[in-house]
Amino acid sequence: MNYRPSILDDIAAALEPYGMVPRGGFVFDDKNQAPQITEGARPQSVILAGHFGSSIWPHFVQWREDHPSAQDPLDTWSREVLTAVAAKLGATAVFPSDKPYLPFQQWAMRAEGLCASPLGLLIHPEYGLWQAFRGALLFDRALDLPARGAQRSPCVDCQDRPCLSACPVNAFSVNGYDVARCRGHLASGEGDACLNGGCLARRGCPVGREHAYGEAQMRFHMDAFAKS
Structure with a gap:
């Protein structure tokens, strides 16, 4: 039943x-x-x-x-x-x-x-x-x-793919996600924009921006990722 x-x-x-x-x-x-x-x-x-x-x-x-x-x-x-x-x-x-x-x-x-x-x-x-x-x-x-x-x-009609170009160290490519490069950037002292405001690549996507996480939530997730 x-x-x-x-x-x-x-x-x-x-x-x-x-x-x-x-x-x-x-x-x-x-x-x-x-x-x-x-x-x-x-x-x-x-x-x-x-x-x-x-x-x-x-x-x-x-x-x-x-x-x-x-x-x-x-x-x-x-x-x-x-x-x-x-x-x-x-x-x-x-x-x-x-x-x-x-x-x-x-x-x-x-x-x-x-x-x-x-x-x-x-x-x-x-x-x-x-x-x-x-x-x-x-x-x-x-x-x-x-x-x-x-x-x-929504990616089908997105020609520019700003999510990829927004990453400052090109951690995302057709070959996948370079986790080590991303973490290295965050640890280098040059990744404060990502650490404090959230992943720039994720924020680069225009879809649903009005639903983006708030600053405290962004920081929480980035801290957790950087320390994992």
Whole structure:
């Protein structure tokens, strides 16, 4: 028996207090495509959870004030929130930081029909690069979910690709992302514009600029990346 059609409404209501939303989902075509959660048990459906813009930021900041010594604070907060939500909904929560790593980007592309940008980040037609997936909820039954077709990537009509030219050290190319070059720039003392205001390449994308993270959130993410 499928879950009742309002399952997405239930998930949305459970996530809303944390600034998160359900980001689409699907039923696994083949049972073997699903991750094995416990020995001999695999889920049938997945719903991704994430956010658009800075919607999670005030909720995370409030939590962090009560947990100032938390390691990997954003991942820890996400795990705490989504584990509790999963328990309420009879699901299992999994996360991008789990090992062995799960194919979150592939799941996201299928769930919401998103495409990869030249930076490798998935791009949303409205929110651009200012959105993220914090985890996923796995259900042991086939959910009745609306079909989601592929969305047209805004990168298709972008000829100049300002996201690539905005990077001061050309860390992004057709060969991929040179993480070492990027981190070296941040550590060199010449990367303050990225450290303080957020990745210049990401900020160079014109799509969804009105949804860009605020200064404090930008700095948090860049600090975390530089120290990882």
